[in-house]
Amino acid sequence: MAQIHNPTHPGETLREDVLxxxxxxxTEAAKQLGITRAALSRIINGKAAISPEMALRLESWLGVENxxxxxxxxxxxxAYDLWQARKAGVPSVQRAAIPH
Numbered sequence: 001m002a003q004i005h006n007p008t009h010p011g012e013t014l015r016e017d018v019l020x021x022x023x024x025x026x027t028e029a030a031k032q033l034g035i036t037r038a039a040l041s042r043i044i045n046g047k048a049a050i051s052p053e054m055a056l057r058l059e060s061w062l063g064v065e066n067x068x069x070x071x072x073x074x075x076x077x078x079a080y081d082l083w084q085a086r087k088a089g090v091p092s093v094q095r096a097a098i099p100h
Contacts, residue, residue: 007083010076015044018062033057050077 019029030040034057042048050058055070055077062068 006087007076007079009046009080010050010073011043011046011048013076014040014058019044033061049081050074 014029019026022029024032026040026044027037030037033040033054035054039048043050043054050073052070052074055073058073059068059070
Protein backbone atom coordinates (compact mmCIF):
# COMPACT_ATOMS: atom_id res chain seq x y z
CA MET A 1 0.00 0.00 0.00
CA ALA A 2 1.37 3.42 -0.94
CA GLN A 3 2.37 5.76 1.87
CA ILE A 4 0.13 8.82 1.94
CA HIS A 5 1.98 12.10 2.35
CA ASN A 6 1.65 14.11 5.51
CA PRO A 7 -1.22 16.52 4.87
CA THR A 8 -0.64 20.12 5.82
CA HIS A 9 -2.66 21.79 8.53
CA PRO A 10 -5.42 23.83 6.83
CA GLY A 11 -4.19 26.89 8.70
CA GLU A 12 -1.03 26.69 6.61
CA THR A 13 -3.17 27.03 3.49
CA LEU A 14 -4.68 30.18 4.97
CA ARG A 15 -1.26 31.55 5.90
CA GLU A 16 0.66 30.60 2.74
CA ASP A 17 -2.00 30.91 0.04
CA VAL A 18 -5.17 32.72 1.06
CA LEU A 19 -3.87 35.71 3.02
CA UNK A 20 -1.13 36.57 0.48
CA UNK A 21 -3.59 36.20 -2.43
CA UNK A 22 -5.92 38.67 -0.73
CA UNK A 23 -3.02 40.93 0.37
CA UNK A 24 -4.32 40.79 3.94
CA UNK A 25 -2.57 40.82 7.28
CA UNK A 26 -3.65 38.43 10.01
CA THR A 27 -5.27 41.35 11.83
CA GLU A 28 -7.25 42.44 8.76
CA ALA A 29 -8.36 38.88 7.95
CA ALA A 30 -9.42 38.24 11.55
CA LYS A 31 -11.50 41.42 11.53
CA GLN A 32 -13.21 40.40 8.28
CA LEU A 33 -13.87 36.91 9.69
CA GLY A 34 -15.29 38.33 12.91
CA ILE A 35 -12.77 36.59 15.16
CA THR A 36 -9.84 37.75 17.26
CA ARG A 37 -6.37 38.07 15.83
CA ALA A 38 -5.20 35.57 18.46
CA ALA A 39 -7.79 33.00 17.34
CA LEU A 40 -6.75 33.31 13.69
CA SER A 41 -3.08 33.24 14.65
CA ARG A 42 -3.59 29.92 16.47
CA ILE A 43 -5.24 28.47 13.37
CA ILE A 44 -2.66 29.67 10.84
CA ASN A 45 0.17 28.44 13.06
CA GLY A 46 -1.36 24.97 13.39
CA LYS A 47 -2.14 25.34 17.10
CA ALA A 48 -5.93 25.22 16.64
CA ALA A 49 -8.20 23.28 14.32
CA ILE A 50 -10.66 24.55 11.76
CA SER A 51 -13.95 24.06 13.60
CA PRO A 52 -17.27 23.66 11.79
CA GLU A 53 -18.11 27.26 12.78
CA MET A 54 -14.78 28.51 11.41
CA ALA A 55 -15.35 26.51 8.20
CA LEU A 56 -18.69 28.29 7.77
CA ARG A 57 -16.99 31.65 8.39
CA LEU A 58 -14.40 30.80 5.70
CA GLU A 59 -17.16 29.75 3.30
CA SER A 60 -19.02 33.05 3.81
CA TRP A 61 -15.78 35.04 3.60
CA LEU A 62 -14.19 33.44 0.54
CA GLY A 63 -17.31 32.27 -1.25
CA VAL A 64 -17.91 28.78 -2.55
CA GLU A 65 -16.79 29.83 -6.03
CA ASN A 66 -13.33 30.73 -4.63
CA UNK A 67 -12.61 27.45 -2.87
CA UNK A 68 -14.27 28.42 0.37
CA UNK A 69 -16.64 25.44 0.76
CA UNK A 70 -17.03 24.62 4.44
CA UNK A 71 -17.00 20.88 3.83
CA UNK A 72 -13.68 21.19 2.01
CA UNK A 73 -12.10 22.97 5.00
CA UNK A 74 -13.53 20.32 7.37
CA UNK A 75 -12.24 17.50 5.13
CA UNK A 76 -8.79 19.12 5.05
CA UNK A 77 -8.81 19.36 8.85
CA UNK A 78 -10.02 15.75 9.23
CA ALA A 79 -7.27 14.46 6.92
CA TYR A 80 -4.67 16.33 8.97
CA ASP A 81 -6.11 15.12 12.29
CA LEU A 82 -6.29 11.50 11.12
CA TRP A 83 -2.70 11.62 9.87
CA GLN A 84 -1.55 12.97 13.24
CA ALA A 85 -3.50 10.25 15.09
CA ARG A 86 -2.01 7.50 12.89
CA LYS A 87 1.47 8.92 13.40
CA ALA A 88 0.92 8.79 17.18
CA GLY A 89 0.08 5.09 16.91
CA VAL A 90 -3.06 3.13 16.22
CA PRO A 91 -4.74 2.19 19.50
CA SER A 92 -4.71 -1.49 20.40
CA VAL A 93 -8.24 -2.90 20.30
CA GLN A 94 -9.78 -6.35 20.08
CA ARG A 95 -11.22 -6.87 16.63
CA ALA A 96 -14.98 -7.29 16.48
CA ALA A 97 -16.24 -10.76 15.66
CA ILE A 98 -18.60 -9.98 12.80
CA PRO A 99 -20.82 -12.96 11.86
CA HIS A 100 -20.93 -13.91 8.20
